[in-house]
Amino acid sequence: MSRQIFLSSRCSVVSLAALVSLAALVSLAGAQTTAPFTDPATGIIFQQFFGARTNFGFGIALPETPIDSFIGQLSFPLAGGTDGWGGFSLTGDMEGPLLMAAWADGDKVVSSFRQSFNEDDNPPEVTGTFSLKPIAAGTSITGGVLTYTFLCEGCLDASLGLGAAATAGTAEMGWALSSIPVRNAASPAGILDFHDSGFGDFEADLVGARNALFDTWAALAGDPVGPGAGAVPIVPDAAEGDSGDEDSGDEGGSSGGVTRGGATRGGVTRGGATRGGVTRGGATGGGATGGGATRGGGSSNDGNGSDSDDDD
Template sequence: MKISTLFLGGLASLAAAQTPAPYTDAKSGITFNYFAHSSGYFFGIALPENSTGSTDFIATLGGKGTGWSGVSLGGVMLNKLLILSWPNGQSIVSSFRKTANYGSPAVATGTFTQTPIANGTYVNGTHWTYTFLCSKCILSDKTTFASTETAPSLGYALNAAAPAQKTTPSASVTKHTAQGQVVFDLTKAKSKDFDTWKSWAVPPKVARDFEG
């Protein structure tokens, strides 16, 4: 009994969590090392060709419907830098978060910023996609992966239910319905085109849509 339960559990998590692989977004043309979850959640990361010492990356984060998607840049939920985003109509609401306790994480402040890349940020009939430059986001205080790491574990979390106050970047969210950690291959996240893609990042006109 126990063995079959374990086996089925193993199969279910294999189906739910695929291995990150290179993926090029059709709209922006940006290539990410990209993790897609069976729920429709996705997170992808792109780095400069020579990323040693760089503190920037480009990310794409999204999901199905109107729920929230989150990523932990340090793998686990607690005491790591988190990014939490969701759609609000045709725009995206996003913030940095951090928490020492299991509960809706508070907004985190620091020198890190996220700046949207418009041609990779869109909401369509099934999905929302938020592509952004995360600047000064790779920290040396162990709250994120390090620029020298090639295979860091990053955390994913999502809930298909939209936050009650979806116009407010600091809104609290209800607990994820799926979460976990995935090993990314940062050797496949690097591109000589990074600086071109980075130049597309422009601060949003409606500043209150973004915090951090």
């Protein structure tokens, strides 16, 4: 009898180990990761995340020895050729870390730094010891696609979500895309509505993003973008590790008298129902496809062939 129990327990341990290994492999296979991409307009070599469903792209380039700056590139289709915004965050979570968003105002690209503590509301513009310097040669609005290349000085800072020490491997970053027109689009403090076209996180290969030509590329940057009226100082050390669940820590509880974790938040149902008229929890975020635009030379890194719509 004892031998039978021992063998049964041993089989259970082996089975559990096999399941854990299988789960790890499935998770790895489904991860959205960056891949090398050379921008044809500037020659800058990025590690780029590119979503096949939304045609949203974000690329990052670093010096051989990262200190506090990187070169970034946003590219995404504008709804109707003119509307919406796209952005990225320095962690896989949109709440807490430094964010940057860009949008079109006619034939001009407008951008600003943001910080969000409540994704239901417009994130306020923030200021700090960081700055954004556009690279004109890599910035355009063509065929309904906005491309914005920039030097982000002072942006590599652990208190903002991603420090230089974290560039020794891969790091989780976030992205978001909205088809909703930006209100007061001429101002860096323009009003950003919900990212209804898609959002999620990805793994950035920051070792692969390093390049000896970084200083040459950084020299292409122009003057820093100034903040709009009403910008506030950023709150440092507000970013938390992304748990893969935007409501982690509040499951089944409440926040500000509003039930979370499958019920409602701000009067809008979450967890697979609707929010602001946009289906969430694995749906299509309003069904937007990015206008069918393609990213010249880009590569798809969705892992499972679609952009995540359930994590931010």
